[in-house]
Amino acid sequence: MALRVAAIDFLNPAPLMWDFDHGPRLSQRYDVHLTEPSQCARELLAGRADLGLIPVAALTPELAIVPGCTIASLRQVRSIQLVVKGTAGLASVRTIAADTASRSSVAYTQVLFRHFLKTDPTYLPAKADPIPMLQSADAALLIGDPALHALEHRTQIEAAVGPCQWFDVATEWNTRTNLPWVAAVWAVRPEALPTAAARTELIEDLNQSRLHGQLHTEDLVTEWQPRIHLPAQTIRHYLTQNIHYTLDPACIEAIELFRHLAAEINALPPLGPLNFLQQ
Numbered sequence: 001m002a003l004r005v006a007a008i009d010f011l012n013p014a015p016l017m018w019d020f021d022h023g024p025r026l027s028q029r030y031d032v033h034l035t036e037p038s039q040c041a042r043e044l045l046a047g048r049a050d051l052g053l054i055p056v057a058a059l060t061p062e063l064a065i066v067p068g069c070t071i072a073s074l075r076q077v078r079s080i081q082l083v084v085k086g087t088a089g090l091a092s093v094r095t096i097a098a099d100t101a102s103r104s105s106v107a108y109t110q111v112l113f114r115h116f117l118k119t120d121p122t123y124l125p126a127k128a129d130p131i132p133m134l135q136s137a138d139a140a141l142l143i144g145d146p147a148l149h150a151l152e153h154r155t156q157i158e159a160a161v162g163p164c165q166w167f168d169v170a171t172e173w174n175t176r177t178n179l180p181w182v183a184a185v186w187a188v189r190p191e192a193l194p195t196a197a198a199r200t201e202l203i204e205d206l207n208q209s210r211l212h213g214q215l216h217t218e219d220l221v222t223e224w225q226p227r228i229h230l231p232a233q234t235i236r237h238y239l240t241q242n243i244h245y246t247l248d249p250a251c252i253e254a255i256e257l258f259r260h261l262a263a264e265i266n267a268l269p270p271l272g273p274l275n276f277l278q279q
């Protein structure tokens with residue numbers, strides 16, 4: 001039976017998805033469903049998917065992280081923007097309209113304000129549409145492709161709502177912790193992979209797909225340009241410089257610190273030691 005996969009319908013996971021999207025090899029063994037990050041986590045946790053590319057904010061002790069792949073950023077991610085109206089900076093923010101597609105970025109923003117800045121803004125769930133968001137709150141938290149588009153349309157947005165300051169949430173985290181910012185990992189319900197052979201095959205499939213995707217950046221730029229309507233150079237830079245795809249020791253340390261701080265401020269339940277899928 002094919003493994004049911006919940007994956008994210010944004011540009012950033014595209015390199016991880018290369019082998020799923022190109023050629024029949026994986027399409028026979030995996031049944032992929034694309035949705036938004038918060039929904040991927042819901043599907044995995046409800047047992048409607050066996051494997052999910054899920055926000056690190058949604059990890060639970062029952063799930064196992066598949067080693068090797070991540071959606072992270074070493075410094076500037078571009079696609080997680082906290083747009084603050086006016087010029088008074090982060091300290092002035094009392095209300096944030098937040099994209100409901102996000103789990104990790106909302107929790108990182110809560111850590112930023114409550115732990116680091118010692119303020120506690122209110123979050124207003126919103127659709128990813130910067131002008132109405134900024135008309136209804138002091139700030140807007142945009143994630144994924146809508147954030148990349150908003151950056152391209154800064155002038156129009158500021159013409160409608162007035163001058164804004166644009167904060168890159170990954171940079172804010174990295175400046176304060178000296179660690180990468182980690183958004184998502186592949187996670188699995190371990191009971192879906194009862195044999196060592198199945199676990200080894202999954203780890204190899206996902207890591208091979210990442211390596212192949214990273215070797216095909218120019219093909220991804222060509223494929224995504226008509227889909228996302230961004231300049232080729234922006235897509236290329238995003239896939240090669242903004243997003244970091246390897247779940248290395250610094251990323252693991254970052255997940256641990258993020259979940260520890262998020263639990264301390266009661267933004268997320270405590271997670272305990274990270275659980276990795278063993279071969």
Ligand SMILES: C=C(O[C@@H]1C=C(C(=O)O)C=C[C@H]1O)C(=O)O
Pocket residue numbers: 008010012013037038054055056057071077079080101102103104105106143144145147183184
């Ligand atoms: C880098 C990004 O990371 C995404 C953001 C997530 C979140 O905020 O919960 C989850 C998964 C990632 O694909 C992005 O979408 O911009």
